[in-house]
Amino acid sequence: MKVLDPDFTSGDFHRDPYRHYAVYRSDTPVFRNEAGVVYLTRHRDCELLLTDTRFRRQYPGGSGMNPFEREREEPNALDVMIGHWLIFMDPPRHDLVRKAFSAPFSGKSVRSLEPAIRSVARRLLDEWSGKSSIELVSAFASPFPIFVLCGMLGIPSRDWSRFDAWSSQLTRAMDSGSREEMRTAIPASMEIRDYFTALLRERAASPRDDLLGDLIAAGKAGGLTSDELVFGIAFLLIAGHETTKNLIASGVLTLARHPDQAERLRRQPDLIESAVEELLRFESPFQKFSRWACAPASFGEYSVTEGTLVAALIGAANRDPSVFAQPDEFDIRRSPNRHLAFGKGIHACLGTTLARFEGRIAFDALLRVLPRIEVVEQRWRPTSAFRALERLTLALA
8 A cells, every 4th residue: 555645734735635635536545644544535435434334433442532542541631522522432332322412403403493593694794784804704604603503502692702712722633633732622621521511500400491401301311421411512512613614614715716606506596405515525624534443444455454543535535536427516506416524324423404504594695695705815724634714805895
């Protein structure tokens, strides 16, 4: 297997990762870096990694806490938190926790939230009045999902801004997985733990009939531990924020680069569902999902041994020409659209229904106030696993 060591965080890579992905997919569809991590670029290989039971989130025989480490070490506060996140759990515990958290995110439950979600969008867009330009990430893409999720959970509005800072610190750590970055996020994990522990204690004394109340009841009925409930609720906020924020920001940039498609969507708003799916494929919010091999396995002619960390490059898989006709063409009418933006298998994103619904409402609202999308400045965050804009400044007509 060929050894490559791409810098996924470089400016050159972020300007056009898909050019690099195409070369890998053609010349070295499966490769490993100098640290021994194996990378997959073909859709079929990525799908196999995400669905085959030979691949798990935790290192075989590991601590069950930090999914990035092989060695058993005394877990710190961050290790404990992410060890209780659904996305890093393996069966059988994974299945119990997912069941407890699933009901509030059904299609029916999410659709009932439409008036509240549209109200959040209108409130944010009203603040643009009289301005000649706006920075979209801070003015809409980031606060929109935070305000929606906090409102759903009944979190006091005075605390909403705190979650943006916590989310940024934790996603930086999760993106690299390095010990140094993980250590810097320990204080945030402790603040999150203390905040939600206090909030759940308050709710136990004064129950409410809302989403948080539903989650508490489902958690108790499902036999969840207090840590699984506290950190599980925190994970919903952080993961839900990052996914939708990145979808909105990169989606607006994509529409700016394809004005014909933006105009088509304005004229045919019934295309909003397929447009969101195409935005998810074209600029996937998460670009990399990893698993540990718990048994020998093969990806075509390439083999991996037990104990190997394998990463699916989702951005590459979602431009695989064997699955998508003209994969580098942005087409809001694309059908079928078998993208892997939300993963697949038992760890497929729990909040996909909500993220899609938020995306539809957000793009519908944004296109109404942006008769044309004129980009003044853009800057990508230097991240490895996330496709995230740090800034996107737009001129307002």
